[in-house]
Amino acid sequence: xxxxxxxxxxxxxAGDVAAFVVFGLIGLASHxxxxxLATVARSMLVFPVVWxxxxxxxxxxxxxxxxxxxxxxxxxxxxxxxxPMALVGRAIVFDRELFNAFFVxxxxxxxxxxxxxRAIYNRWISRRMREAA
Numbered sequence: 001x002x003x004x005x006x007x008x009x010x011x012x013x014a015g016d017v018a019a020f021v022v023f024g025l026i027g028l029a030s031h032x033x034x035x036x037l038a039t040v041a042r043s044m045l046v047f048p049v050v051w052x053x054x055x056x057x058x059x060x061x062x063x064x065x066x067x068x069x070x071x072x073x074x075x076x077x078x079x080x081x082x083x084p085m086a087l088v089g090r091a092i093v094f095d096r097e098l099f100n101a102f103f104v105x106x107x108x109x110x111x112x113x114x115x116x117x118r119a120i121y122n123r124w125i126s127r128r129m130r131e132a133a
Contacts, residue, residue: 005063005066005067008065008066008067008125009066011121012061012065012066013061015117016114017048017052019110019114019116020047020051020114021044023044023109023113024040024043025044027043027044027105027109028043041094042090042096046093047086049086050082050089051086054078054082054085058078058081058082059078060075060078065118067125067129068123068126072118072119072122075114076111080111083106083111087106087107
């Protein structure tokens with residue numbers, strides 16, 4: 001039982017980070033920017049760092065989430081806290097303007113990618129649990 005929770009959390013972490021990376025790579029490709037360490041750090045690194053740092057407070061990696069029982073709406077509410085914090089951190093660390101088109105695009109885009117991933121995860125886990133029962 002413990003291994004399943006650990007496995008579920010690990011999968012959630014991997015999927016969350018992948019959602020941020022995929023969204024970031026799409027953004028970089030749409031602006032025809034090179035993909036180097038500085039660009040990746042500036043464009044997408046702060047989002048998973050803040051998201052994972054806040055996850056214990058927001059419950060995004062809880063047992064409930066690992067079981068696929070956490071509604072996507074709860075994840076969106078958590079993102080509405082973590083997303084702006086990540087954008088503020090990005091503005092401070094990389095000396096970027098805070099309120100611009102990127103703010104809205106990153107907040108909405110990353111949120112949609114996270115929500116889509118978590119909806120897929122919840123459905124997959126629910127199906128696995130029904131089959132195991």
